[in-house]
Amino acid sequence: MDTESESYLHLLLSDSNLPTGSFVASAGLESYVKHGFFSPADFTSTPSPPSLTRSTINFVRDSVQAYAHSALPFISAVYDICVVYRDQRDVDGSASLEQSLRSLKEIDDLYESMTLNHVAKRASTAQGVAHLTLLSKGFVRPSWLHDKGLLDGEKLGVQTQTGGAHMERLADELKIHIRRGDINGHLPICWGIMTVALGLSCERSQYLHMFLHARALVSASIRLNILGPYAAQQLLLHIIHPLLDNVVKSIKPNHLRLVGRASSFSSPSSTSVVSDSEVDDECEIGPAMTWPLGEILATRHDLQHSRIFNS
Template sequence: MRSTCPDTLYIGRYYCPELCLGFVASAGLESATQAGHVTNAESLLLFLSSSIENYAYSSLPFVTDTWWAVEAESSDDENLNCKENDFMSVIDKIMEKIINLDDLYNAYTSNYVTKRASKTQGVAMLTLFTKSFADNNSKTKMKDLVIEKFKLRVRKEISYGHLPICFGLVTKCLGISLERTQHLYLFLFARSILSAAVRLNIIGPYYSQRLLTECQAYVEKSLEKTCKLNSKEAVQTSPLLDILQGRHDKLYSRLFNS
């Protein structure tokens, strides 16, 4: 059973850059570079620290609430032997909470570019789970079935499938603890920015690994402030970052989608 596997097994798999779409999303770094806000390693560090803090305050609370939405209604084993009506009732309750969080995040996110990137990455998370981690007997596994139903809604364009919601849902279904889920979410975000910085030729690959180690302090500091926030407390801490992300489609030439 998945719950008996170490968290680090799944975390190690998620560390692969392509799983977080680090090669197509720059979180506004490309726009910031062309606008002259990021020109060297020093300004990159400032951009990185501001982005991590903004992401922790604006996005992480939705990951947390989604994780708890699944936790509050189910457990790994308790609901496997319940009556079919009760089984579907629990699934419906989970789905309702997830859908509401997805709608709230879409309304909360102010610019189209960020919404588009979030939906693309969210779909990638759901696809990753169903193709790589879902059990063969998913029809009898509550959490697998929840993901299948939500993925179907996203495919039909009934739901948005934003990354924070999909990330919280998938990590909970994999049995990853909330603390590691939160840390992983911010760490992968930081790494995607550094990956983009290398591709934009702001820094080299070796120096990016050094910065990745240093940015752990930014991640930990942001987690201390935001790990207990819920979605109703989510805020934007850097309006400039939001503006830079929103103007990405207006760039004359661009390497990334966001």
């Protein structure tokens, strides 16, 4: 895909109306606030705007770093599975849909086991299915586009990408397995499938995913009346931008390093053997939970007397 088309898709996927989580999930922010972590130590005075901003920055920084360490390795692994499936189908038709689904299920099950609280699991699966629905209903080329008199729309869309029809089939089959309860359909897995189908590069996919997570936190802070819209934009420009750059760069070694078995995930016919030393090295830089406090507070979300967000 050329740079112009990729940039345009980047804008479409950044639309705040898409299911990115800021309307239904706060990623633990609401529980964090309700448990008093945004209040002064004596709990007697009203927090000032500067203190709320500093508290928000601290929360966003910890949340982004924790989510990056958790999600980005899975997006990389899913990306490689889908690229191999897409390209092999184009070359000689030898790629196995069932094998790819089994590999995706294995990764999805691993993400399920590494997501430590039921609130995060609920939000992740809900948003994952929403993105697969977005792919099938919002980005697939409509049948009427080829009618005479309409503008040329050949540049973008799932079916115009290399192997896009096969990726659409993979996404549809995955949705069927999710409805049956065979696969959970977590957000990083579904996001990886959607971005491969649309033709985004892995680097763009990861960066955009982290930006949407950070933006959802800022949007949630506005709904919780922690920040105003202008202060939120200041954070996005001056704080979150360099934060995302640093976080995504620091997680790059995780590419293709998921539990030391990326080659077996990516290629159905792979017979490569991974040594114990290689597994140890890869596990050291693999998926991790880096913020236990945030995980605990997110778990307590449902215990609040009243709440704005479902997750």
